[in-house]
Amino acid sequence: MTELRDAATADIQYDFDIHDSNAADDLFETYAEMRNRCPVAHTPHYGGHWVATKYDDIHDILRNPTVFSSESVNIPGTIGQDGPMIPIEVDPPDHGIYRKLINPLFSPKRMADLEPQIRALVNELIDQMLESNRVDFVEAFARELPSRVFLALMGWDIADASRFNEWVDLIVLGKPGASEEEATEVRTAAAMEVYAYFAEMIDDRAGSDDAEDITQILINGTFEDRELTQFEVLNILFLFLIGGLHTVQGQLAHTVIFMAENPIVRKQLATDLSLVDSAVEEMLRWESAICPARLVKEDVVLGGVQLRAGDKVLIPFTSANRDEEKFDNADTVDIAREPNPHIAFGAGNHRCVGSHLARLELRIAFEELHRRMPAYRLDPADPPVRHLSQIKGVVKLPLIIGESI
């Protein structure tokens, strides 16, 4: 009988720091090594925690919220939020009550109604990019689009997009290179400004009765037979912001890096835009941004390793979606891949509530980008800069428009 390994076992130790952006360029090699050598690994960072890297293990974790709680999905435990982010840090049965209120806000029908507005925003940004042949795609497009769409969805002032971009960067990235304490300080200060903005929007809506307005729907929302508190409304809005901006930004930028470096695939897409839907799914698989954590509620064995109540386990969808045991040619992009059971949006009860919106933004962006600027390439003298964190992304993406490698 093989002996159970635990946090003290030498051969499952792995020096993995999810916030170390110096490791960003080798991330997929690192995850591949972990899947092969220690699929449930233990790292000493942030007080010590587990990292599960195989698709099946992560899938099992997602399906078992009783043992693997979402009470605290961040490592370290806070990104500056005041109380649990709702509903992502709430377990069943309360989680289901919040989802019933939130799901209709992001329904496919409601999102489809946004299509003309999103297409106009996309084209406005492309118009500006086409004024020059060199842009930083992150600044010119990837950061702008999701924040403008979010503000449009909320019916708030689109001119506030740049404030949102700055806040989200600070909250997601903390202070690169600084101590954990300093990073938390920076995140908390930005989060407080976000809460103050939201509180203003809530005050603004007081007394109005627009049945379609999301802020208003939340203000009037109920949890069973009581009204939602302002604290709950703020923490729901905070999650919309964190969930909806940096994720789409990273997905847009990572896809453009791949397409710039792979002109044959880019041309295949540009000449047959009917491939956009499956290309979006494949790029979600290929560069999955999110890496949440779970809090272990009772002693449990995962992949032959003993986890204890109180432990935390990181579940990088980035790794799950490159697992060779689940996907044929996992490290090859096939923009017509079928089936494609990726879990970039998670699985189980916390599956992304904004997935229809994210897909819509990505589809429209890639249709219009490849219709209007089918040729672009990276600048070898100024390569893209990627970052890690629990939402990985791209800080800078210099792009030369109108040329191809």
Ligand code: HEM
């Ligand atoms: C490419 C873009 C996106 C990706 C890859 C993504 C991914 C995810 C993932 C993996 C989860 C589950 C996390 C977990 O299990 O702990 C999640 C949850 C969530 N996402 Fe997204 N997301 C994206 C865009 C959006 C957008 C546009 C919104 C809209 C505001 C959004 C709002 C949310 C919310 C509210 C949750 C919490 C759901 C719950 O706990 O029940 N996401 N997302």
